[in-house]
Every structure is written in structure tokens, then in C-alpha cells.
Amino acid sequence: MSSASDSDRHREMTEKRQAAYVKKQAKATKEKGLLIVITGTGKGKTTSALGMGLRALGHQMKLGVVQFLKGSKDAAERRLFEQFDNVDWFNIGDGYTCQLHKLSARERFYSINSGIFSMKRCVA
DSSP: OOHHHHHHHHHHHHHHHHHHHHHHHHHOOOOOOOBOOOOOSSSOHHHHHHHHHHHHHHTTOOEEEEEEOSSOOOOHHHHHHTTSTTEEEEEEOOOSOHHHHHHHHHHHHHHHHHHHHHTTOEEO
């Protein structure tokens, strides 16, 4: 098998894949939002979400953030993100006790749920 034939096959495969992508994109006329939920133990959840949020802002998207806090402390990241006109930020959380935190978070999430989904924003 020669490298020229491998190269030709690769080019043909790439062109075919690109044509399929262009065809799919042409049909994609409905604009819709994206909800990303990041959970788990350990560190990195907030960092990941804020990084995605910054990318969304860089693409001039609207952004909604719901941050679950273990206390009522002020978050510096909130002050930074709220400088943008296209950011809505919600803090949820009332303390460090795990069960109380879960109940409070669930209750507050449901209370702002309709607002989140009506604002047509990317939510991180």
C-alpha cells in the first residue's frame, strides 16, 4: 500500500465528512440553549463552569450562572461576571450541613427555575 493512496483515501474521507457536516449545519435553523450541570466530589467544578462561561461570553453569548454555595459568603467571581451586561447570576446555599444544604439548594433552585429557562441564556 503506498502512502499516496493512504493520503488520497484520507482526503476523500475528510471531504465526505466535511460535506455531511455542512449539510447538517444548513438544516440547523432552530436556536436553542444549553444547560450544563457539573457535580461530584473534590475540586474543579466551579473552575470548569467559569471557564465555559468565559468562553460563552467570548462568543457574545448570554450567560446564566447558578452557583451552589456552602455558605452565604460573597464570591469574587460573581462580582467579576456581573460586570457583563449579558450575565445573570444566582447564588444558592445556606450553610455547611450537607442535608440542610441539599434541601435549601433544591428549594431555591425550584424557585428560580422558571427564571432560568425563560431568560434564553447559556447556563453554566
